[in-house]
Amino acid sequence: MSKLVIVGTVAFDAIETPFGKTDKILGGAATFIGLAASQFKVDGAIVSVVGGDFPKEYIAMLADRGLDVSSLEVVEDGKTFFWSGKYSHDMNTRDTLATELNVLADFNPVVPENYKNAKVVMLGNLHPMVQLGVIEQMTEKPSLVILDTMNFWMDSALDDLMKVIAKVDVITINDEEARQLTGEYSLVVAAKKIMTMGPKYVVIKKGEHGALLFHEDEIFYAPALPLKEVFDPTGAGDTFAGGFAGYLAKTGDFSFDNLKKAIIYGSALASFCVEKFGTERMVNLGKEELFQRILQFKSLTQFDLD
Amino acid sequence: MSKLVIVGTVAFDAIETPFGKTDKILGGAATFIGLAASQFKVDGAIVSVVGGDFPKEYIAMLADRGLDVSSLEVVEDGKTFFWSGKYSHDMNTRDTLATELNVLADFNPVVPENYKNAKVVMLGNLHPMVQLGVIEQMTEKPSLVILDTMNFWMDSALDDLMKVIAKVDVITINDEEARQLTGEYSLVVAAKKIMTMGPKYVVIKKGEHGALLFHEDEIFYAPALPLKEVFDPTGAGDTFAGGFAGYLAKTGDFSFDNLKKAIIYGSALASFCVEKFGTERMVNLGKEELFQRILQFKSLTQFDLD
Numbered sequence: 001m002s003k004l005v006i007v008g009t010v011a012f013d014a015i016e017t018p019f020g021k022t023d024k025i026l027g028g029a030a031t032f033i034g035l036a037a038s039q040f041k042v043d044g045a046i047v048s049v050v051g052g053d054f055p056k057e058y059i060a061m062l063a064d065r066g067l068d069v070s071s072l073e074v075v076e077d078g079k080t081f082f083w084s085g086k087y088s089h090d091m092n093t094r095d096t097l098a099t100e101l102n103v104l105a106d107f108n109p110v111v112p113e114n115y116k117n118a119k120v121v122m123l124g125n126l127h128p129m130v131q132l133g134v135i136e137q138m139t140e141k142p143s144l145v146i147l148d149t150m151n152f153w154m155d156s157a158l159d160d161l162m163k164v165i166a167k168v169d170v171i172t173i174n175d176e177e178a179r180q181l182t183g184e185y186s187l188v189v190a191a192k193k194i195m196t197m198g199p200k201y202v203v204i205k206k207g208e209h210g211a212l213l214f215h216e217d218e219i220f221y222a223p224a225l226p227l228k229e230v231f232d233p234t235g236a237g238d239t240f241a242g243g244f245a246g247y248l249a250k251t252g253d254f255s256f257d258n259l260k261k262a263i264i265y266g267s268a269l270a271s272f273c274v275e276k277f278g279t280e281r282m283v284n285l286g287k288e289e290l291f292q293r294i295l296q297f298k299s300l301t302q303f304d305l306d
Numbered sequence: 307m308s309k310l311v312i313v314g315t316v317a318f319d320a321i322e323t324p325f326g327k328t329d330k331i332l333g334g335a336a337t338f339i340g341l342a343a344s345q346f347k348v349d350g351a352i353v354s355v356v357g358g359d360f361p362k363e364y365i366a367m368l369a370d371r372g373l374d375v376s377s378l379e380v381v382e383d384g385k386t387f388f389w390s391g392k393y394s395h396d397m398n399t400r401d402t403l404a405t406e407l408n409v410l411a412d413f414n415p416v417v418p419e420n421y422k423n424a425k426v427v428m429l430g431n432l433h434p435m436v437q438l439g440v441i442e443q444m445t446e447k448p449s450l451v452i453l454d455t456m457n458f459w460m461d462s463a464l465d466d467l468m469k470v471i472a473k474v475d476v477i478t479i480n481d482e483e484a485r486q487l488t489g490e491y492s493l494v495v496a497a498k499k500i501m502t503m504g505p506k507y508v509v510i511k512k513g514e515h516g517a518l519l520f521h522e523d524e525i526f527y528a529p530a531l532p533l534k535e536v537f538d539p540t541g542a543g544d545t546f547a548g549g550f551a552g553y554l555a556k557t558g559d560f561s562f563d564n565l566k567k568a569i570i571y572g573s574a575l576a577s578f579c580v581e582k583f584g585t586e587r588m589v590n591l592g593k594e595e596l597f598q599r600i601l602q603f604k605s606l607t608q609f610d611l612d
Contacts, residue, residue: 090491185396188534209515212532221529221606226518228494260609294611300527301607303566305600 004044008124029124032238037246038065078103122245243269310350310555314430335430338541342548344371346556384409549575
């Protein structure tokens with residue numbers, strides 16, 4: 001068991017999908033990552049910030065799951081980061097209706113003293129300078145730094161993002177972002193190019209089409225579970241990253257073979273996340289359900305040669 | 307080893323991709339299906355038609371590969387079916403520049419007498435009434451009738467298409483076509499609906515995202531091999547179908563587990579097809595190369611649970 005540092009947003013989301021809409025509910029990258037990683041009973045700390053409007057029971061819920069919340073800063077006279085979005089009919093695109101940074105605008109991440117030697121660092125989607133700030137606080141070089149990011153930072157803070165990319169071991173981005181970052185259409189060529197920027201491992205997320213893990217000349221393809229319906233995709237990418245990081249922190253094995261398994265766990269957890277609004281399904285997920293789904297993933301792609 | 311009947315076009319194609327363009331070269335669904343199936347040294351017959359302008363050496367090449375060409379009709383005073391298309395920069399869409407039916411307009415398929423008891427029938431993409439005509443000539447009920455079709459027939463001959471669909475065991479279509487045929491966005495729901503129309507097995511092709519095989523409540527996901535570059539996608543779907551049908555004809559095992567392997571063989575063969583213009587790569591494909599690529603497919607998705 002390795003220690004895990006998670007940095008990312010803890011937020012309110014308001015979501016509209018073809019199935020319905022929500023008021024402000026619990027959301028944020030670090031929240032989804034923490035919920036997914038806590039399935040593995042990891043020793044993890046959440047580094048984030050919320051406002052005085054953030055319900056104390058949400059923090060208690062995260063703490064109950066074994067997550068250290070001492071560096072989840074509460075700015076009593078501030079408001080929590082808020083995001084609101086509406087998904088298209090086929091769930092493949094979404095419009096952002098509102099983004100209120102609030103307390104996130106002045107966020108200075110502080111890694112708890114006893115997590116500065118953590119072996120695994122999960123940098124959730126956030127301004128690259130905040131992600132860099134976390135890496136710089138580590139007193140011992142982590143075994144694995146995992147970066148999740150998105151096109152928004154490529155558009156608005158590319159220089160900062162490149163500095164972070166240079167310092168991480170694993171990057172997780174989606175297919176369109178990999179193409180944007182490299183100018184290459186082929187994901188094989190794009191992944192190769194990204195490896196020259198820093199990361200030894202490149203994970204390309206393709207939503208309903210699964211995810212690809214690249215390392216040197218090797219490729220692993222994790223399918224997505226074909227689903228009857230996707231209820232709410234919010235947090236699926238964060239959950240995927242959290243399952244990946246959590247499994248690796250639990251096992252402490254950072255080999256390519258173990259990264260494959262971590263991707264499968266991340267995919268399985270993400271397949272639960274989309275079944276309900278926001279964090280609802282993740283909060284109520286049982287160990288046995290997860291195990292059964294992992295078996296489903298295995299049977300989905302396994303075949304015997306003669 | 308089971309006998310295999312293949313019906314489909316034998317044609318001239320003129321292709322333009324970002325990598326170059328060709329004059330009239332060998333193409334057609336039955337051609338690609340036959341080339342793929344012949345990798346398994348099947349006892350197969352091609353049922354099709356060409357004009358007097360069709361080079362005799364192409365027919366000899368197919369015969370050399372062990373394919374029965376006695377029902378590849380040559381209309382000496384007619385012209386061979388011609389298709390011309392241009393692919394977009396990312397190869398994901400193509401415009402048809404020309405379609406000249408020529409001898410195909412009056413084609414009456416004739417299954418050779420000694421193939422009327424074939425166990426496997428592969429209905430390549432063609433007018434559904436021609437496909438139906440082949441099924442009706444079989445004197446013994448085949449073990450497996452496989453149908454490949456496309457949106458063109460859904461738009462122009464849906465009633466006829468539905469009659470064929472009712473009579474087949476396996477249908478292979480792409481994701482958009484599955485959605486069009488059923489009005490369902492979820493591929494899981496779409497596949498279920500298609501199974502109520504006739505087929506016991508539904509194969510949904512997703513191009514670079516692989517293929518899904520559905521049977522009752524089971525799903526198998528065959529990845530596509532991530533490629534550095536796709537040179538020419540023409541014939542990839544037919545090659546996939548031909549590899550699938552050929553492997554099943556060779557093994558004579560029509561269980562779900564064996565259909566999984568057949569999909570992998572189809573995917574592996576299709577991954578070669580796109581490496582060169584037209585049939586070039588398939589004509590020159592060796593047994594050992596295919597075996598190595600099958601191993602690559604295996605390592606692409608296989609993982610061990612703890």
